Amino acid sequence: MGKRTLSELRDEIDVLDKKIQLLIGNRAQLVAKVAQVKKASDDSSVFYRPEREAQVLRSIIKRNNSLLKDKDMAYIFRQIMSACLALEQPLNIAYLGPEGTFTQEAALKHFGHSVSTLDCVSIDDIFHQVEKGNAHYGVVPIENSSNGMIGATVDMLYSQNLKICGEVEIAIQHQLMSANQSQGITVIYAHSQALNQCQRWLNNNYPNTELKSVASNALAACIVKDEVGAAAIASEVALDLYGLERIAKNIEDKAGNVTRFLILGKENISTSFENISTSFEGKTSLLVVIKHESGTLCDLLEPFKQQGINMIQLEKHPIPGVKWEYLFLIDIEGHKDNKKVKLALTEVASRVLKVNVLGSYPIAVL
Structure with missing residues (x-):
């Protein structure tokens, strides 16, 4: 067979896309039938099964022999599974807000983008929203590779009755941003953890600048949007979300900085699977x-x-x-x-x- 033209290759891709779309539709129909069986057998059935999802994702990674990286292939299926789960039970996930935090990033990485999210003002609030039934699950930070345990989360685990049903890790890369990078910086806003993780860089580059701790990096980004001479330490997502300009990239002191998050719910993971x-x-x-x-x-x-x-x-x-x-x-x-x-x-x-x-x-x- 001779060398195929660009047009022929694109035609083949179109054919494959139609097959993939059909197969995803077939999967969604099966998921809908699973939901019917669960509802018929038990009105209190739990539709989100983290152990089942983890097994499916591990199998996808194990059998992947394509040009795509294992994690990329698993991410594609993560989104398919998220959309299918929404057919069974639309989930509402509580996270530490406002929009654009690493906690929201962790929630979407774990559950996929087909869930609804509820932004909370504090870690305590996340626990309370799940306890009250306003959210099906909550996502909270538990430890950072540079700064250790998150005390507020441990305190709530001790005093509340929620169960841990999953975990997710997020690579933490901090960006320094402002509404107008041509202006001088007189104050930098960030969460206290971010200030600690960027302390050496800040001392070297902004030794005389006032540092102000706020509830989250996303809140810092929101504040500096309208404040002259202010900058924020926040994520890449917050940079785009709040329409800010990047002053410096990846300013964390230690490379490979990772935060682990817990998924909280009311149910224990069953051993029946x-x-x-x-x-x-x-x-x-x-x-x-x-x-x-x-x-x-x-x-x-x-x-x-x-x-x-x-x-x-x-x-x-x-x-x-x-x-x-x-x-x-x-x-x-x-x-x-x-x-x-x-x-x-x-x-x-x-x-x-x-x-x-x-x-x-x-x-x-x-």
């Missing part, structure tokens, strides 16, 4: 309050060692409202209903003052 308790590619998070005695931390860790369970994270955090008392946020591999995990958690509960299993959930795929 294909023996998830034994084949689960995920983690379990728990909060533990130990006795104020010598050796109690060693006693806490021993059951996990005895059962051969890998501990991914162990973080100490002050107990809200209690002076010089601490809780531990722990992430372990495996599902809480796995036999060995259950044995370890039962033994831990007998050795500590309090243990709260926050949820078992898939490790972030995208």
